[in-house]
Amino acid sequence: MKTLRFVASVSFGKDSLAMLHLLLEQRRSLDEVVFYDTGAEFDCIYRERDRILPLLEERHIKYTELHPAEPFFYQMFAHPVHSRKTGGVHKHGYGWCGGSCRWGTTYKNLAIAKHLRGYQEKVVQYVGIAADEKNRIGDKCYPLLDYNMTERECLAYCYEQGHEWLEDGVRLYDVLDRVSCWCCRNKNRKELKAIHDNLPRYWERLEALEAVLGNMKGKPLNEVVSCS
Known part of the structure; x- marks a missing residue:
């Protein structure tokens, strides 16, 4: 009979981080914490991660950080995308991630699944x-x-x-519904306006992406936030 290995998938957003603290507080079985770093996280995610690492080391819990095989923004702008009909390359770059094309989530799930398949034990994934x-x-x-x-x-x-998830003195969960990748296409108008009003350096990055990728929401970002 295979032994069990208990692994927590933690993004260091509120829900997965609450889960991790709960597992530690209740002293439930936990062998490893896995974090998939897209390369497009808000800076505060890495700070919250760094606050947790000493606690994991103290509890002798393995920490594993996974990364995309290709950098996030290479995938966004330059990865050869093949046509299902012809098999040839019909464009370069997946474009905005989110909506019906959540390519970042697909790569994340595949990477974590591949990592967990590498164990001989049966894995219980939190x-x-x-x-x-x-x-x-x-x-x-x-x-x-x-x-x-x-x-x-x-x-x-x-x-x-x-935990506070501070960016430029702003607690992100005070202004955003979800602290996902800063360039996630799934952000709603209210969240985009919050970035525009409170996080100018991230807004500038979004405008730079828009200049290359085209409109994120079907119309220019400044129009999106002006009618929010």
Whole structure:
């Protein structure tokens, strides 16, 4: 019979970080924490990661950081994309990530799955899905559901643990619904306006991407935020 290996997938956003603290607090089995670094995270994600690493080392929990085989922005701008009909290259770069083309999420899931397949043991994968996101559950282990923790409760719990996700003096969860990649196409108008108003250096990056990739939301970003 295979032994079990317990692995937590942690993005260092509020839900997965709340899950990690909960696992440690309840002293549930945990052998490894896996973080997939897209290369397009807000800077504060790395700071929150760095706050956790000494705690993992103290508990003798392995930390693994995965990265895309190709840099995120190479995939966005230059990766050869082949046509399903002809097999030939019909464009370079996947473009904006999000909506119906969540290529970044696909690469993330593939990379984590490949990493976990490398173990001889049977892997129990912890995933931080909150109680009010049950429509997203699959065949993994969801500790937040066991404790019926909502997204709001996860955020409050993380604040109690000292996490803030500060960017230029702004707590990101005060202005954004989700702290995903800063250039995620799934950001709504309210979030884009919040970036425009509170995080000018990220707004400048979005405008630079738009100059090459075209409109993120079907119209220029400045029009999107002006009618929010």
